Amino acid sequence: MKNTEILNTQDEMDHDHNSASQETPLRPDAFELSDIEKIALIKEDVNHIMQTLGLDLEDDSLKGTPNRVAKMFVNEIFGGLHPDRKPKASTFDNKYKYNEMLVEKNITLYSTCEHHFLPIVGKAHIAYISKGTVVGLSKMNRIVDYYAKRPQVQERLTMQIVKELQEVLGTEDVACVIDAKHLCVNSRGIRDIDSSTVTSEFGGAFKDANTRREFLEYIKFDTQF
Numbered sequence: 001m002k003n004t005e006i007l008n009t010q011d012e013m014d015h016d017h018n019s020a021s022q023e024t025p026l027r028p029d030a031f032e033l034s035d036i037e038k039i040a041l042i043k044e045d046v047n048h049i050m051q052t053l054g055l056d057l058e059d060d061s062l063k064g065t066p067n068r069v070a071k072m073f074v075n076e077i078f079g080g081l082h083p084d085r086k087p088k089a090s091t092f093d094n095k096y097k098y099n100e101m102l103v104e105k106n107i108t109l110y111s112t113c114e115h116h117f118l119p120i121v122g123k124a125h126i127a128y129i130s131k132g133t134v135v136g137l138s139k140m141n142r143i144v145d146y147y148a149k150r151p152q153v154q155e156r157l158t159m160q161i162v163k164e165l166q167e168v169l170g171t172e173d174v175a176c177v178i179d180a181k182h183l184c185v186n187s188r189g190i191r192d193i194d195s196s197t198v199t200s201e202f203g204g205a206f207k208d209a210n211t212r213r214e215f216l217e218y219i220k221f222d223t224q225f
């Protein structure tokens, strides 16, 4: 049986949406250097780590690694640190007058644990109930991807996704559940390959038990095409 660690942010965390705990901790000078300058500095740092480990940086296969890791950090796995990369979420009037919940489920999630810089891999499920505005479906996947591309803890990631969609949609009625594997738990340390972590954030109408249950029922659908 799957051993699932439940971290229910709804019950256990502070719900003040302006609280600093939701913000990724960044220094005030975080964006003073350009991406190109950051890549050059990180390349030197990775070079230093590899030298310390005793690796031969003249080796054909290793010599490009410092540059590859630096580019990957700045442009890919930590690319979501830069606010310029926040996806523009195109919204529309709810002219269809669709007033039920909309669920975008099984959104593939790749993030990085901020404690060990190891991958977090999982699925995010989002629901909202329109108060007059709708958002393009793919924008929900893009918002997940943007906040995932940071050093993260799963609790903060879940809350950041909900807060962003609440702002974009102009409603509190947004929920997110994430089920993810942390390689820092699965592949090192305790090395429990089967455990995964579930977090949830239920805003507005989703605090109601029936509405929440409806969302949780939909995400159980085993959609095959």
Ligand SMILES: Nc1nc2c(ncn2[C@@H]2O[C@H](COP(=O)(O)OP(=O)(O)OP(=O)(O)O)[C@@H](O)[C@H]2O)c(=O)[nH]1
Pocket (backbone or CB within 6 Å): 113, 114, 115, 152, 153, 154, 155, 182, 184, 185, 188, 189, 190
């Ligand atoms: N709450 C929370 N904890 C996380 C997350 N990702 C990793 N962790 C945990 O952060 C903790 C860091 O604990 P430390 O004791 O400083 O790290 P460690 O010595 O490497 O611990 P072990 O993993 O137990 O070997 C570990 O228990 C991780 O499992 C996350 O998204 N949320």
Ligand SMILES: [Zn+2]
Pocket (backbone or CB within 6 Å): 113, 114, 115, 116, 117, 118, 182, 184, 185
């Ligand atoms: Zn970790």
